[in-house]
Amino acid sequence: MATTLLTVIVCFAILYIAGAWLTHIHSAANQNSSDKQQSLINTVNELLPQTQCAQCGYPGCRPYAEAIVKNGIDINLCPPGGDQTIEALANLLGQPVIPLNTEMGENKPPQVAIIVEKDCIGCTLCIQACPVDAIVGAATFMHTVIEQDCTGCELCLPPCPVDCIELVPGKTGISNWAWPKPAS
Amino acid sequence: MSKLLKKIERVVFNRGNNEAPFKFHGGLELAPNKLGLDKSIQTIPLPNELVIPLLNYHKQLLEPVVSIGDHVQKGQWLAHNLPCPANGTVRCLEEREVMQAQPLLTQCIVIDVIVSSKTAIPSGTSPTNNCNTISGYNDNDNSTNNLWLETLQQHGLTGLGGAAFPTAAKLQTWVNANNANTKKAVNTSQLATLIINAAECEPSIACDEALMQAHADEIVKGIELLKNRVQCERCVIAIEDSKPRAIAKIKLALEKQLTTTKTDTPIELLTIPTRYPSGAESVLIKIVTGQSIPKSKLPIDFGVVCLNVGTAYAVWQSYQGEPLTSRIISLTGPAMPNPCNVRVSFGTSIEHVLKSTGNESALKNYTIRAGGPLTGFPVRNMQLPVSSKTNCISAHTSNASATVAQPCIRCNACVDVCPEYLLPQQLHWHISAANWQQSRAQNLFDCIECGCCDVVCPSNIELSNYFRYAKAQLLELDWQEEQAKIAQIRYENRNKRLERLKAEREKEIAFRKSKLATKPAQGENNIADAIARAKARQRNKKKS
Structure with missing residues (x-):
């Protein structure tokens, strides 16, 4: 009788320990996979052009990266990145290279915004719209774009009540000094 | 003195007629075609x-x-x-x-x-001329050296070999390292060497040769000045053996210099075989010291500084108070x-x-x-x-x-002549396919753009122009990546700020709401009190 009781107690104890151990493993695995997911999101984010233009339908490059990794959203929604970004993403994620979804927009050469200062009324709406804080100014004072920080995302255009923001061909690193492509 | 003279003789005659101490891979034997050397400058x-x-x-x-x-x-x-x-x-x-x-x-x-230099012109803001304050050669403390470097900078001295790198910047770390051992940081077996590049390997350019024929004495004085300032263990002037007149002039000037000054390390005159591109910095360093310089490192990391012979002359001119113009x-x-x-x-x-x-x-x-x-x-x-x-x-x-390029036939001729051990045909392949990162991985940035591969290519492909083009593309890509990183940081900082502001606002709203929630009770009391007071007053009025 006593041995049976002991056996039962030991069995329960073993079950309890095994259960606790399994739960632990399960949570560790969960932790591990979410870490992996985070690092994948970071890698995907680094491949995106960081224009923060929201043309993909997400409010920035990181949210789009999260959508790609978590929800398996298409990788061809980024117009500023163009074919180059699609190819890099396809290589990373083991997906086929697909053409850019032009419903989101066209791939354009680099551009920057400039504020036509004589028309600016100082409403601060563009400052609030800029995703990279590249516009300076204050209410009823003239605003200006910090050219070197502007990503050319066009998000400042719609809120401007007097249409005083224009896009001009953007700066390039040393391309002004570039060697021409050989003719042959 | 006679011992030293012998050392120079040995260098000039024994080593000069033999091959240079170290060979380099590839290169071309191009017939020298230097014109106009019979006329004075x-x-x-x-x-x-x-x-x-x-x-x-x-x-x-x-x-x-x-x-x-x-x-x-x-x-x-x-x-x-x-x-x-x-x-x-x-x-x-x-x-x-x-x-x-x-x-x-x-x-x-x-x-x-x-043009007329006689008319006195009111002087504007001119830099102070430090040259007069530099005393003899042998003052070698740091402050004199720094003054000298500053003068080189103010005189606008740049390398005259073709890249126009600022001379003072090149010498800065070397000059300030007093100890010769600190000058050879990476490879300790290497002597701290100053190389004067007088190879002038491109077959038709003759400006350095003309300079050596006309101003050998000043060049040697310039080298002597450099040598004493940087305190090197070895000082070499390397000339291709296709320039016998220049070699003779420099040798004469070196001997004259030796009779006037005492030195432990005489300037070595090294005659190197005529083989293009022996005058390229990395190739010449290989010829003189046997050391290959990878692109990620500078010659100075291996205890070597290489200056063009024209720069040595300009250094002497600067010492005389003449800026480089x-x-x-x-x-x-x-x-x-x-x-x-x-x-x-x-x-x-x-x-x-x-x-x-x-x-x-x-x-x-x-x-x-x-x-x-x-x-x-x-x-x-x-x-x-x-x-x-x-x-x-x-x-x-x-x-x-204008010659029309044909497809690459993979003949390997460009690989045989490349002095940097590159595979030009393979690089061309990657660049044609816009495979930039692959071309970087195959050491595109080691290319010195000497053009040897262009000369030997039987298909007339402008290989070196492809490499220049690809280098510019890669630099542009690197720049874009850098810009993207900056934009990412600005975007993340902005989001953090917006979140913080939102949280602060919510906190403020919650605080006000809680205040309102407690106030009504007090408020009702106040109203009731006020009514009571008003009634009391009316009662008092009626009584009175």
Whole structure:
């Protein structure tokens, strides 16, 4: 009788320990996979052009990266990145290279915004719209774009009540000094 | 003394007639075709206007320190460390095209030259001239050295080999390291070596050879000055064996120098075999020391500094108080009517150089290249100003790049001649497919753009132009990546700020709500009290 009781107690104890151990493993695995997911999101984010233009339908490059990794959203929604970004993403994620979804927009050469200062009324709406804080100014004072920080995302255009923001061909690193492509 | 003389003899005669101590891979034996060496170096008359680009080595715009209408003197700064080549008046600041393979407009200062030097011109803000305060050679404490480097900087000294790297910046770390051991940080078996590059390997350029024939004594004095200042363990002047006259002149000057000064480390004269591109910095270092310099490292990391022979002369001129405002240029090429070597002030247009040397007909009839046939590039605008990089202007009967390129046949000839152990055909393949990162992985940035592969290619492919193009593309990609990182950080910081503001606002709202929630009770009391007080007052009134 006593041995049976002991056996039962030991069995329960073993079950309890095994259960606790399994739960632990399960949570560790969960932790591990979410870490992996985070690092994948970071890698995907680094491949995106960081224009923060929201043309993909997400409010920035990181949210789009999260959508790609978590929800398996298409990788061809980024117009500023163009074919180059699609190819890099396809290589990373083991997906086929697909053409850019032009419903989101066209791939354009680099551009920057400039504020036509004589028309600016100082409403601060563009400052609030800029995703990279590249516009300076204050209410009823003239605003200006910090050219070197502007990503050319066009998000400042719609809120401007007097249409005083224009896009001009953007700066390039040393391309002004570039060697021409050989003719042959 | 006799011992030292013997050492030089040994270097000149024993080593000179043999092969150089170390061989390099690849290269080409090109027949030397140096023209105009029988004529003395003429200084061409100043043009009416000089165009000085406001750019430094790193292609950053310089802030001018003169204004329009100012009278400027020769040697006076136009911008920081940019001496003016002649007396004159600042006409304007405007965008002009500068010497560059791809036409490029950049901010330039245009100077109306006043030729008569006798008229006294009121001096503007001129840098203080430190030269007079530098005493003899042997003062070698840090402050004298720093003063010397500062003077080199103020005199606008740049390398005259073709890349125009600022000389003072090159010497800075070396000069300040007092101990020879600290000068060879990476490879301790290497002697701290100063190499004077007088190889001038490009077959038709002769400006360094002309300089050595005319100013051997000053060159040797310049090298001696450099040698004493940088305190090296070995000092070599390397000349290709195709220049016997220059070698003889330099040897004579070295012997004269030895009779006047005592030294433990005499300047070695090293005669190297004529093989292109022995004058490229990395190749010459390999020839003299046997050390290969990877692209990620600088020669100085291996205890080596390499300076052009023209730079050594300019160092001596600077010591005499003369800023670097002119250089010797080879006018050469198969179609140049009057090939010669002339001294030209920076900012002079190509047109003026050719017109004042009797080469006007080359302007109309032939293709003009800046630089030699191998490393130069065709020039279309004859108003381009000469700079310290321009070592040669050559005239050719036909455009060399007009030959039609055929597909690569993988013959491997380019691999055999590449002095940097690259695989040009493979790189060409990657670049044609816009596979930039792959070309970087195959050491594209090790390419010294010597053009050996272009010469041997049976399909006439402009390989080195492909490499220049790909390098520019890669630099642009790197720049874009850098910009993306900055944008990412700004975006994340903004999001953090917005979240913080939102949280603060919510906290404020919650606080006010909680305040309202407690107030009504008090408020009702207040109202009730007020009513009670008012009623009491009325009652009192009625009573009274």
